[in-house]
Amino acid sequence: MNKRTLIIGSGQAAITLVRELRKLDASREITLVTADDGDFYSKPNISNAFAAGKQAAELVLTPASRLAGDLRLEMLTRTAVASIDAARREIVTAQGRLGYEQLVLAVGASPIPLRLAGDGAPDVVSINNLADYAGLRARLAGKHRVAIVGAGLIGCELANDLRLGGYAVDLFDTADHPLGRLLPPGSGHYLRDRLVAIGICFHPGVKPDALRRDGEGYVLIDSRGRTQRYDLIISAIGLRPNLALAKTAGIATGLGIITDKLLLTSQPDIYAIGDCIEFDGHFLPYVMPIMHGAKKLAQTLNGNPQTLSYPAMPIVLKTPACPTVVCPPPPVAGHWEEVLAEEGTRALFVEADSGEACGFVLQGSFTRERMALAARMPGLGKPLPQPA
Numbered sequence: 377m378n379k380r381t382l383i384i385g386s387g388q389a390a391i392t393l394v395r396e397l398r399k400l401d402a403s404r405e406i407t408l409v410t411a412d413d414g415d416f417y418s419k420p421n422i423s424n425a426f427a428a429g430k431q432a433a434e435l436v437l438t439p440a441s442r443l444a445g446d447l448r449l450e451m452l453t454r455t456a457v458a459s460i461d462a463a464r465r466e467i468v469t470a471q472g473r474l475g476y477e478q479l480v481l482a483v484g485a486s487p488i489p490l491r492l493a494g495d496g497a498p499d500v501v502s503i504n505n506l507a508d509y510a511g512l513r514a515r516l517a518g519k520h521r522v523a524i525v526g527a528g529l530i531g532c533e534l535a536n537d538l539r540l541g542g543y544a545v546d547l548f549d550t551a552d553h554p555l556g557r558l559l560p561p562g563s564g565h566y567l568r569d570r571l572v573a574i575g576i577c578f579h580p581g582v583k584p585d586a587l588r589r590d591g592e593g594y595v596l597i598d599s600r601g602r603t604q605r606y607d608l609i610i611s612a613i614g615l616r617p618n619l620a621l622a623k624t625a626g627i628a629t630g631l632g633i634i635t636d637k638l639l640l641t642s643q644p645d646i647y648a649i650g651d652c653i654e655f656d657g658h659f660l661p662y663v664m665p666i667m668h669g670a671k672k673l674a675q676t677l678n679g680n681p682q683t684l685s686y687p688a689m690p691i692v693l694k695t696p697a698c699p700t701v702v703c704p705p706p707p708v709a710g711h712w713e714e715v716l717a718e719e720g721t722r723a724l725f726v727e728a729d730s731g732e733a734c735g736f737v738l739q740g741s742f743t744r745e746r747m748a749l750a751a752r753m754p755g756l757g758k759p760l761p762q763p764a
Protein backbone atom coordinates (compact mmCIF):
# COMPACT_ATOMS: atom_id res chain seq x y z
CA MET A 377 0.00 0.00 0.00
CA ASN A 378 1.43 3.43 -0.85
CA LYS A 379 -0.90 6.14 0.39
CA ARG A 380 -0.20 9.84 0.29
CA THR A 381 -0.19 11.06 3.85
CA LEU A 382 -0.49 14.79 4.37
CA ILE A 383 0.48 16.28 7.73
CA ILE A 384 -0.29 19.86 8.75
CA GLY A 385 2.28 21.31 11.17
CA SER A 386 6.01 20.81 11.77
CA GLY A 387 6.24 20.76 15.56
CA GLN A 388 7.13 17.88 17.83
CA ALA A 389 3.90 16.05 17.00
CA ALA A 390 4.30 16.20 13.22
CA ILE A 391 7.99 15.31 13.15
CA THR A 392 7.73 12.51 15.72
CA LEU A 393 4.90 11.02 13.69
CA VAL A 394 6.92 11.20 10.46
CA ARG A 395 9.87 9.49 12.18
CA GLU A 396 7.59 6.71 13.41
CA LEU A 397 6.03 6.34 9.96
CA ARG A 398 9.43 6.10 8.31
CA LYS A 399 10.36 3.21 10.64
CA LEU A 400 7.40 1.31 9.20
CA ASP A 401 7.42 2.39 5.59
CA ALA A 402 10.42 3.84 3.76
CA SER A 403 8.60 4.60 0.51
CA ARG A 404 5.29 6.12 1.57
CA GLU A 405 4.61 9.53 0.06
CA ILE A 406 4.53 12.06 2.92
CA THR A 407 3.82 15.76 2.47
CA LEU A 408 4.17 18.18 5.33
CA VAL A 409 2.61 21.65 5.14
CA THR A 410 3.51 24.15 7.82
CA ALA A 411 2.87 27.80 8.54
CA ASP A 412 6.33 28.32 10.06
CA ASP A 413 9.84 27.86 8.65
CA GLY A 414 9.87 24.12 9.39
CA ASP A 415 13.13 24.08 11.34
CA PHE A 416 12.93 21.38 13.99
CA TYR A 417 13.64 22.26 17.61
CA SER A 418 12.63 20.95 21.00
CA LYS A 419 10.18 23.42 22.48
CA PRO A 420 10.95 22.51 26.12
CA ASN A 421 14.52 23.75 25.59
CA ILE A 422 13.17 27.28 25.27
CA SER A 423 12.55 27.52 28.98
CA ASN A 424 16.21 27.00 29.88
CA ALA A 425 17.73 28.94 27.01
CA PHE A 426 17.97 32.44 28.40
CA ALA A 427 20.22 31.68 31.34
CA ALA A 428 22.36 29.54 29.03
CA GLY A 429 22.77 32.58 26.76
CA LYS A 430 21.39 30.73 23.72
CA GLN A 431 20.25 32.53 20.59
CA ALA A 432 17.09 31.15 18.95
CA ALA A 433 19.12 29.75 16.04
CA GLU A 434 21.23 27.70 18.47
CA LEU A 435 18.10 25.80 19.54
CA VAL A 436 17.43 24.47 16.04
CA LEU A 437 18.16 20.75 16.02
CA THR A 438 17.49 20.07 12.33
CA PRO A 439 16.95 22.77 9.68
CA ALA A 440 13.92 22.21 7.43
CA SER A 441 16.05 21.51 4.35
CA ARG A 442 17.91 18.66 6.09
CA LEU A 443 14.72 17.34 7.66
CA ALA A 444 13.08 17.02 4.26
CA GLY A 445 16.09 15.11 2.93
CA ASP A 446 16.62 12.88 5.96
CA LEU A 447 12.96 11.91 6.22
CA ARG A 448 12.25 11.93 2.47
CA LEU A 449 9.45 14.45 2.79
CA GLU A 450 7.86 16.92 0.49
CA MET A 451 7.80 19.95 2.75
CA LEU A 452 5.88 23.16 2.12
CA THR A 453 7.05 25.75 4.63
CA ARG A 454 5.58 29.19 5.38
CA THR A 455 2.34 27.86 3.99
CA ALA A 456 -0.70 28.30 6.20
CA VAL A 457 -3.57 25.94 5.48
CA ALA A 458 -6.73 28.03 5.27
CA SER A 459 -9.33 25.28 5.14
CA ILE A 460 -10.01 21.61 4.56
CA ASP A 461 -12.42 20.36 1.91
CA ALA A 462 -13.20 16.98 3.44
CA ALA A 463 -15.67 16.02 0.70
CA ARG A 464 -12.97 16.37 -1.98
CA ARG A 465 -10.13 15.25 0.31
CA GLU A 466 -8.16 18.42 -0.28
CA ILE A 467 -6.57 21.13 1.80
CA VAL A 468 -6.67 24.74 0.68
CA THR A 469 -3.70 27.11 0.94
CA ALA A 470 -2.95 30.51 -0.60
CA GLN A 471 -0.82 28.59 -3.15
CA GLY A 472 -3.66 26.28 -4.15
CA ARG A 473 -5.21 22.92 -3.27
CA LEU A 474 -3.48 19.69 -2.32
CA GLY A 475 -5.06 16.26 -2.20
CA TYR A 476 -4.67 13.63 0.50
CA GLU A 477 -5.66 10.09 1.26
CA GLN A 478 -4.88 10.42 4.94
CA LEU A 479 -4.71 13.80 6.65
CA VAL A 480 -3.17 14.48 10.06
CA LEU A 481 -3.73 17.72 11.95
CA ALA A 482 -0.72 18.54 14.14
CA VAL A 483 -1.50 22.25 14.39
CA GLY A 484 -0.67 22.81 18.07
CA ALA A 485 -2.15 25.27 20.52
CA SER A 486 -1.90 29.04 20.97
CA PRO A 487 -1.48 31.22 24.04
CA ILE A 488 -4.72 32.45 25.60
CA PRO A 489 -4.69 36.25 25.18
CA LEU A 490 -4.33 38.26 28.38
CA ARG A 491 -7.20 40.72 28.70
CA LEU A 492 -5.93 44.07 29.92
CA ALA A 493 -7.09 47.66 29.69
CA GLY A 494 -4.70 50.37 28.55
CA ASP A 495 -2.59 51.28 25.54
CA GLY A 496 0.19 48.82 26.55
CA ALA A 497 -2.05 45.75 26.25
CA PRO A 498 -1.06 44.91 22.62
CA ASP A 499 2.63 44.85 23.65
CA VAL A 500 2.27 41.87 26.01
CA VAL A 501 4.24 38.87 24.71
CA SER A 502 3.75 35.10 25.05
CA ILE A 503 6.39 32.43 24.48
CA ASN A 504 5.13 29.41 22.56
CA ASN A 505 7.62 28.87 19.75
CA LEU A 506 11.14 29.66 18.60
CA ALA A 507 10.10 32.88 16.85
CA ASP A 508 8.53 34.08 20.12
CA TYR A 509 11.79 33.28 21.90
CA ALA A 510 13.81 35.22 19.31
CA GLY A 511 11.40 38.14 19.77
CA LEU A 512 11.75 37.93 23.55
CA ARG A 513 15.53 38.10 23.37
CA ALA A 514 15.34 41.15 21.11
CA ARG A 515 12.83 42.89 23.38
CA LEU A 516 14.85 42.20 26.53
CA ALA A 517 18.22 43.38 25.23
CA GLY A 518 19.47 46.09 27.58
CA LYS A 519 16.34 45.86 29.75
CA HIS A 520 16.01 44.87 33.39
CA ARG A 521 12.51 44.45 34.89
CA VAL A 522 10.08 41.80 33.71
CA ALA A 523 6.57 40.89 34.90
CA ILE A 524 5.30 37.39 34.16
CA VAL A 525 1.57 36.83 34.43
CA GLY A 526 0.60 33.25 35.25
CA ALA A 527 2.61 30.97 37.54
CA GLY A 528 1.85 27.72 35.71
CA LEU A 529 4.51 25.41 34.28
CA ILE A 530 5.74 27.79 31.61
CA GLY A 531 5.43 30.91 33.78
CA CYS A 532 7.50 29.35 36.58
CA GLU A 533 10.13 28.00 34.19
CA LEU A 534 10.51 31.33 32.40
CA ALA A 535 10.64 33.18 35.72
CA ASN A 536 13.44 30.92 36.96
CA ASP A 537 15.32 31.19 33.66
CA LEU A 538 15.07 34.96 33.34
CA ARG A 539 16.08 35.40 36.98
CA LEU A 540 19.16 33.25 36.38
CA GLY A 541 19.76 35.36 33.27
CA GLY A 542 20.08 38.43 35.51
CA TYR A 543 16.60 39.97 35.23
CA ALA A 544 14.43 41.32 38.05
CA VAL A 545 11.32 39.13 37.78
CA ASP A 546 7.86 39.66 39.25
CA LEU A 547 5.51 36.69 38.96
CA PHE A 548 1.74 37.26 39.24
CA ASP A 549 -0.92 34.65 39.83
CA THR A 550 -4.47 34.65 41.09
CA ALA A 551 -3.69 31.56 43.23
CA ASP A 552 -1.86 31.84 46.53
CA HIS A 553 1.05 29.71 45.33
CA PRO A 554 2.65 28.81 41.96
CA LEU A 555 1.14 25.89 40.01
CA GLY A 556 -2.06 26.50 41.94
CA ARG A 557 -4.05 23.97 39.90
CA LEU A 558 -1.44 21.20 40.11
CA LEU A 559 0.14 21.39 43.55
CA PRO A 560 -1.37 20.96 47.00
CA PRO A 561 -0.60 23.84 49.40
CA GLY A 562 2.52 22.38 51.06
CA SER A 563 4.29 21.66 47.76
CA GLY A 564 3.03 24.94 46.34
CA HIS A 565 4.49 26.93 49.20
CA TYR A 566 7.74 24.96 48.98
CA LEU A 567 8.05 25.96 45.31
CA ARG A 568 7.08 29.57 46.07
CA ASP A 569 9.70 29.85 48.81
CA ARG A 570 12.45 28.54 46.56
CA LEU A 571 11.54 30.88 43.72
CA VAL A 572 11.46 33.77 46.19
CA ALA A 573 14.84 32.66 47.59
CA ILE A 574 16.50 33.26 44.20
CA GLY A 575 15.01 36.74 44.08
CA ILE A 576 11.74 36.28 42.17
CA CYS A 577 9.01 38.51 43.59
CA PHE A 578 5.80 36.43 43.73
CA HIS A 579 2.45 38.27 43.85
CA PRO A 580 -0.22 35.81 45.03
CA GLY A 581 -3.93 36.40 44.58
CA VAL A 582 -3.37 39.27 42.16
CA LYS A 583 -4.02 39.85 38.49
CA PRO A 584 -2.97 42.74 36.32
CA ASP A 585 -5.88 44.97 35.30
CA ALA A 586 -4.29 47.52 33.00
CA LEU A 587 -1.04 48.31 31.23
CA ARG A 588 0.01 51.82 30.26
CA ARG A 589 2.91 52.69 27.98
CA ASP A 590 5.40 54.89 29.79
CA GLY A 591 8.41 56.04 27.81
CA GLU A 592 10.34 52.90 26.82
CA GLY A 593 8.59 50.79 29.46
CA TYR A 594 5.20 50.16 31.00
CA VAL A 595 3.21 50.87 34.12
CA LEU A 596 1.17 47.90 35.26
CA ILE A 597 -1.87 48.43 37.46
CA ASP A 598 -2.91 45.32 39.36
CA SER A 599 -6.22 44.20 40.84
CA ARG A 600 -5.24 45.72 44.21
CA GLY A 601 -4.76 49.10 42.59
CA ARG A 602 -0.96 49.02 42.96
CA THR A 603 1.18 50.40 40.13
CA GLN A 604 4.61 49.11 39.15
CA ARG A 605 6.99 49.81 36.31
CA TYR A 606 8.36 47.11 34.00
CA ASP A 607 10.33 46.91 30.79
CA LEU A 608 8.30 43.96 29.49
CA ILE A 609 5.18 41.97 30.38
CA ILE A 610 5.03 38.26 29.51
CA SER A 611 1.73 36.43 29.63
CA ALA A 612 1.84 32.73 30.53
CA ILE A 613 -1.80 32.22 31.45
CA GLY A 614 -2.25 29.08 29.38
CA LEU A 615 -2.76 27.60 25.93
CA ARG A 616 -5.77 26.58 23.98
CA PRO A 617 -5.81 24.19 21.02
CA ASN A 618 -5.98 25.62 17.51
CA LEU A 619 -9.44 24.62 16.33
CA ALA A 620 -10.22 26.97 13.46
CA LEU A 621 -8.84 24.74 10.72
CA ALA A 622 -10.62 21.62 11.99
CA LYS A 623 -13.87 23.56 12.14
CA THR A 624 -13.64 24.36 8.42
CA ALA A 625 -14.05 20.63 7.82
CA GLY A 626 -16.92 20.28 10.29
CA ILE A 627 -14.71 18.21 12.61
CA ALA A 628 -16.10 17.86 16.14
CA THR A 629 -14.26 20.02 18.66
CA GLY A 630 -14.54 20.60 22.38
CA LEU A 631 -11.58 21.56 24.54
CA GLY A 632 -9.53 20.48 21.53
CA ILE A 633 -10.03 18.58 18.28
CA ILE A 634 -11.89 15.55 19.57
CA THR A 635 -10.28 12.25 18.67
CA ASP A 636 -11.14 8.67 19.43
CA LYS A 637 -8.58 6.18 20.72
CA LEU A 638 -7.13 5.76 17.22
CA LEU A 639 -6.57 9.55 17.14
CA LEU A 640 -9.19 9.67 14.39
CA THR A 641 -11.37 12.81 14.31
CA SER A 642 -15.07 12.82 13.49
CA GLN A 643 -14.20 12.98 9.75
CA PRO A 644 -13.08 9.85 7.89
CA ASP A 645 -9.31 9.64 7.27
CA ILE A 646 -8.60 12.85 9.19
CA TYR A 647 -6.51 12.24 12.32
CA ALA A 648 -5.06 14.65 14.89
CA ILE A 649 -2.17 14.58 17.35
CA GLY A 650 -0.32 16.85 19.76
CA ASP A 651 -1.32 20.02 21.55
CA CYS A 652 -4.36 20.49 19.29
CA ILE A 653 -6.29 17.45 20.50
CA GLU A 654 -8.72 16.48 23.20
CA PHE A 655 -8.22 12.82 24.08
CA ASP A 656 -10.66 11.06 26.39
CA GLY A 657 -11.84 14.51 27.59
CA HIS A 658 -8.28 15.68 28.38
CA PHE A 659 -6.09 18.43 26.95
CA LEU A 660 -2.49 17.28 27.50
CA PRO A 661 -0.08 19.80 25.99
CA TYR A 662 3.09 17.85 26.74
CA VAL A 663 5.74 15.85 24.94
CA MET A 664 5.05 12.39 26.39
CA PRO A 665 1.49 12.12 25.01
CA ILE A 666 2.95 12.97 21.60
CA MET A 667 5.58 10.22 21.87
CA HIS A 668 3.02 7.58 22.80
CA GLY A 669 0.46 8.87 20.29
CA ALA A 670 2.90 9.02 17.37
CA LYS A 671 3.91 5.37 17.75
CA LYS A 672 0.28 4.19 17.70
CA LEU A 673 -0.87 6.58 14.99
CA ALA A 674 1.97 5.55 12.69
CA GLN A 675 0.81 1.95 12.98
CA THR A 676 -2.80 2.95 12.36
CA LEU A 677 -1.89 5.00 9.28
CA ASN A 678 0.14 2.05 8.08
CA GLY A 679 -2.92 -0.19 8.02
CA ASN A 680 -2.57 -1.74 11.48
CA PRO A 681 -5.07 0.17 13.71
CA GLN A 682 -3.77 0.58 17.27
CA THR A 683 -5.81 2.04 20.12
CA LEU A 684 -4.04 4.51 22.35
CA SER A 685 -3.93 4.59 26.12
CA TYR A 686 -1.40 6.51 28.15
CA PRO A 687 0.65 5.32 31.10
CA ALA A 688 1.11 7.77 33.97
CA MET A 689 3.12 10.61 32.48
CA PRO A 690 4.85 12.68 35.18
CA ILE A 691 5.75 16.23 34.17
CA VAL A 692 9.19 17.51 35.14
CA LEU A 693 9.22 21.20 35.98
CA LYS A 694 12.43 22.80 34.68
CA THR A 695 12.96 25.11 37.64
CA PRO A 696 16.52 24.58 38.90
CA ALA A 697 15.59 26.54 42.04
CA CYS A 698 13.16 23.77 42.96
CA PRO A 699 13.27 20.42 41.15
CA THR A 700 9.62 19.34 40.92
CA VAL A 701 7.83 16.39 39.34
CA VAL A 702 4.04 16.38 39.01
CA CYS A 703 1.81 13.46 38.07
CA PRO A 704 -1.65 15.05 38.12
CA PRO A 705 -4.43 12.83 39.51
CA PRO A 706 -7.53 12.13 37.43
CA PRO A 707 -10.63 14.16 38.35
CA VAL A 708 -11.84 11.91 41.18
CA ALA A 709 -12.76 12.54 44.81
CA GLY A 710 -9.81 12.19 47.16
CA HIS A 711 -7.31 14.06 49.29
CA TRP A 712 -3.63 14.93 49.33
CA GLU A 713 -1.27 13.42 51.89
CA GLU A 714 1.86 15.54 52.15
CA VAL A 715 5.28 14.93 53.67
CA LEU A 716 7.04 18.26 54.02
CA ALA A 717 10.75 18.43 54.83
CA GLU A 718 13.56 20.92 54.41
CA GLU A 719 15.14 18.86 51.59
CA GLY A 720 11.87 18.41 49.65
CA THR A 721 8.26 17.27 49.67
CA ARG A 722 6.26 14.22 48.71
CA ALA A 723 2.50 14.55 48.16
CA LEU A 724 0.29 11.62 47.24
CA PHE A 725 -3.28 12.08 46.02
CA VAL A 726 -5.33 9.31 47.57
CA GLU A 727 -8.52 8.34 45.78
CA ALA A 728 -11.51 8.31 48.15
CA ASP A 729 -13.16 5.06 47.03
CA SER A 730 -10.12 2.81 46.60
CA GLY A 731 -7.79 4.39 49.16
CA GLU A 732 -5.04 4.09 46.50
CA ALA A 733 -2.67 6.82 45.36
CA CYS A 734 -3.50 8.04 41.85
CA GLY A 735 -1.37 11.19 41.54
CA PHE A 736 1.72 12.69 43.12
CA VAL A 737 4.06 15.62 43.50
CA LEU A 738 7.74 15.22 44.35
CA GLN A 739 10.18 18.02 45.11
CA GLY A 740 13.82 18.39 46.01
CA SER A 741 15.50 15.14 47.02
CA PHE A 742 12.16 13.28 46.84
CA THR A 743 12.21 13.57 43.03
CA ARG A 744 14.37 10.44 42.92
CA GLU A 745 11.19 8.45 43.73
CA ARG A 746 9.67 9.47 40.41
CA MET A 747 10.04 6.23 38.46
CA ALA A 748 8.92 3.99 41.28
CA LEU A 749 5.85 6.07 42.03
CA ALA A 750 4.92 6.54 38.37
CA ALA A 751 4.83 2.77 37.93
CA ARG A 752 2.12 2.61 40.61
CA MET A 753 -0.13 5.26 39.04
CA PRO A 754 -3.07 4.65 36.72
CA GLY A 755 -2.78 6.02 33.21
CA LEU A 756 -5.41 7.49 30.93
CA GLY A 757 -7.96 5.26 29.34
CA LYS A 758 -7.25 2.62 32.02
CA PRO A 759 -9.36 1.87 35.10
CA LEU A 760 -8.45 3.39 38.47
CA PRO A 761 -6.86 1.06 41.00
CA GLN A 762 -9.35 -1.05 42.94
CA PRO A 763 -9.13 -1.79 46.68
CA ALA A 764 -7.36 -5.08 47.47
Ligand SMILES: Cc1cc2nc3c(=O)[nH]c(=O)nc-3n(C[C@H](O)[C@H](O)[C@H](O)COP(=O)(O)OP(=O)(O)OC[C@H]3O[C@@H](n4cnc5c(N)ncnc54)[C@H](O)[C@@H]3O)c2cc1C
Binds near residue numbers: 389456458649
Ligand atom coordinates in the same frame (compact mmCIF):
# COMPACT_ATOMS: atom_id res chain seq x y z
C1 LIG B 1 8.40 27.18 26.81
C2 LIG B 1 7.81 25.79 26.77
C3 LIG B 1 8.36 24.79 27.53
C4 LIG B 1 7.81 23.50 27.51
N1 LIG B 1 8.37 22.54 28.29
C5 LIG B 1 7.84 21.30 28.28
C6 LIG B 1 8.42 20.25 29.06
O1 LIG B 1 9.37 20.45 29.79
N2 LIG B 1 7.88 19.01 28.99
C7 LIG B 1 6.80 18.75 28.20
O2 LIG B 1 6.34 17.60 28.16
N3 LIG B 1 6.24 19.71 27.44
C8 LIG B 1 6.73 20.96 27.45
N4 LIG B 1 6.17 21.94 26.68
C9 LIG B 1 5.05 21.57 25.79
C10 LIG B 1 5.56 20.88 24.54
O3 LIG B 1 6.65 21.58 24.03
C11 LIG B 1 4.41 20.79 23.52
O4 LIG B 1 3.46 19.89 24.05
C12 LIG B 1 4.82 20.31 22.13
O5 LIG B 1 5.98 20.95 21.67
C13 LIG B 1 3.66 20.55 21.17
O6 LIG B 1 3.99 20.14 19.88
P1 LIG B 1 2.92 20.22 18.69
O7 LIG B 1 3.61 19.70 17.49
O8 LIG B 1 1.65 19.58 19.10
O9 LIG B 1 2.59 21.74 18.53
P2 LIG B 1 3.48 22.94 17.94
O10 LIG B 1 4.91 22.77 18.26
O11 LIG B 1 2.82 24.19 18.40
O12 LIG B 1 3.36 22.82 16.37
C14 LIG B 1 2.22 23.24 15.67
C15 LIG B 1 2.61 23.35 14.21
O13 LIG B 1 1.43 23.59 13.45
C16 LIG B 1 1.70 24.61 12.50
N5 LIG B 1 0.39 25.18 12.13
C17 LIG B 1 -0.58 25.65 12.96
N6 LIG B 1 -1.65 26.06 12.24
C18 LIG B 1 -1.35 25.83 10.93
C19 LIG B 1 -2.05 26.03 9.70
N7 LIG B 1 -3.29 26.53 9.67
N8 LIG B 1 -1.43 25.71 8.55
C20 LIG B 1 -0.17 25.18 8.56
N9 LIG B 1 0.52 24.96 9.70
C21 LIG B 1 -0.07 25.28 10.86
C22 LIG B 1 2.65 25.52 13.20
O14 LIG B 1 3.36 26.34 12.30
C23 LIG B 1 3.57 24.50 13.90
O15 LIG B 1 4.54 24.01 13.01
C24 LIG B 1 6.69 23.23 26.69
C25 LIG B 1 6.14 24.25 25.91
C26 LIG B 1 6.69 25.52 25.94
C27 LIG B 1 6.09 26.61 25.12
